[in-house]
Amino acid sequence: MSTSSIANVTVNTQANVYFDGRCISHSLRLADGTKKSIGVVLPATLTFSTAAPETMECVAGACEYKLAGTQDWLTSRAGESFSVPGNSSFQIRVSDAYHYICHFG
Numbered sequence: 039m040s041t042s043s044i045a046n047v048t049v050n051t052q053a054n055v056y057f058d059g060r061c062i063s064h065s066l067r068l069a070d071g072t073k074k075s076i077g078v079v080l081p082a083t084l085t086f087s088t089a090a091p092e093t094m095e096c097v098a099g100a101c102e103y104k105l106a107g108t109q110d111w112l113t114s115r116a117g118e119s120f121s122v123p124g125n126s127s128f129q130i131r132v133s134d135a136y137h138y139i140c141h142f143g
Contacts, residue, residue, distance in 0.1 A: 041095060041139055044074070057084050063140070073143070079136040087127045090142045095119040098137040104129045 050065040054075065061084060063077025079101065094103070100115040106127045114120050122128045130136070 075140045079132045083131045085129050091124045092122045093141040095139045101136040102131040
């Protein structure tokens with residue numbers, strides 16, 4: 039999976055700012071109603087909770103991540119993705135800017 043652009047979307051122009059600015063994203067809605075967010079995580083180790091299942095697609099940079107209930111840190115680089123179940127959480131560790139698209143559902 040490697041998305042370089044997304045056509046025919048509505049963008050929420052107000053940014054979602056999390057963790058004192060270490061993660062910033064914008065919400066997108068496609069014509070078919072599909073929700074996504076697109077953003078960047080700056081150097082940090084953060085924990086995110088999920089309501090719906092999510093697929094984190096790396097557009098640029100890289101991250102290490104650990105899903106809830108696991109012990110191992112795994113790596114995701116540009117062009118790669120990882121999935122997180124709904125009603126769960128994951129930790130993400132970033133040393134350089136990690137650019138992503140979050141696909142919900």
